[in-house]
C-alpha cells in the first residue's frame with residue numbers, strides 16, 4: 001500500500017525524548033534552567049495579556065524589537081525573534097541551508113544542533129573540541145570549504161562551559177569567507193565574567209556575516225514561555241523572519257520578555273547569585289579531585305567518559321544530564337540542591353575508591 005512518506009532527511013533524526021521527571025522542580029539540574037521565580041513585574045505584565053487570548057499576538061513584535069533596539073543600540077531591522085533561540089536557529093538554517101551545502105560546528109556541543117541541521121538536508125562537518133573542552137577555531141576554519149554556508153560557534157559551549165575568546169573569534173572571522181554565516185550562540189552570555197570572552201555584538205559590528213543568538217530562557221528565567229532572538233545585519237535578520245511561521249511568540253511571552261528587560265537590577269542580582277554558586281560548586285568539586293573545565297555558564301561539566309551514565313544514576317535525586325561515553329552536565333541550582341549534588345559526587349568517588 002502506498003503511504004505518505006516524510007522527507008528522507010527525517011530518517012536519521014531521533015525523536016526528542018524528555019528526561020526522567022525530577023524529584024521536585026528544584027531537584028532538576030538537567031536542563032540549565034533558572035531555579036528562581038520570575039523577575040519582579042513579569043507575572044503581572046504577562047497575566048495582563050491573558051485576558052486578550054482571543055486576539056492574535058503582535059506578529060511584528062513591535063514593542064519587543066523596539067525595546068531590544070533601544071537596549072542594544074541597533075535599529076529594529078536587526079532583530080528576528082521566535083519561540084526560543086532554538087526555533088530561531090531552525091528558521092535561520094531553513095533559510096540558508098539545503099542539500100549539498102555544508103555546515104561546520106564543534107562537537108560535543110548543543111544537542112539541538114544536529115536536529116536543526118539534519119532537517120535541512122545539509123551535510124554536517126563536526127570538529128572535535130580541544131582537550132580542555134574549548135572550541136578549536138583554527139581546525140574549524142580549516143574545515144570550511146567552498147560548500148560551507150554556515151558555522152555554529154557556541155560560547156559558552158553547552159554542555160562543556162568554556163567561552164571562545166575575543167581574539168580567537170576575531171582571527172577566525174578574518175579567515176572565514178564573507179559569504180559564510182557565522183552564528184554565535186550566546187544563550188548563556190549573561191553569566192560570562194571572563195573579560196577576554198568573545199562578544200557577539202562586537203563581532204557583528206566588524207563582520208556582516210555574523211549572527212548572534214540570545215534567549216530569555218536561561219538568565220531571564222522564561223524557558224517555559226519561549227522567547228529568543230537573533231541579532232544580525234538587516235538582510236540576514238529578514239531572511240530569518242521570512243522563514244518563521246507568523247504569530248509564534250504570544251503576547252503573554254512578549255510582555256514577559258519586556259518586563260524582564262525592565263528588571264535589569266534584579267536580573268543582575270540573580271545572575272550574580274548564580275555565578276557565586278557556580279564558583280562554589282566548581283571549587284568544591286575540584287577539592288574532591290574532579291577535573292572540571294573552566295565554565296562561564298550556569299552549568300558545570302564533568303568529563304566522566306565511560307562512567308557518565310553510572311554517575312548520573314548515582315545523582316538521580318538531583319537529576320543531572322549525562323552524555324553517554326562523554327560526560328555529565330550539571331546545572332547550577334539553589335544552594336541546598338547544589339550542596340546535595342556535591343555530596344553525591346563525593347560519595348560516588350569514595351564508593352569507587354577514588355580520592
Ligand SMILES: *Cc1c(COP(=O)(O)O)cnc(C)c1O
Nearest residue numbers: 084085086110158187215217228
Ligand atoms: C538553552 C540553549 C538555547 C536556547 O534555548 P531556547 O529555550 O530555545 O531559547 C540555545 N542555545 C544553547 C546552546 C542552549 O543551551
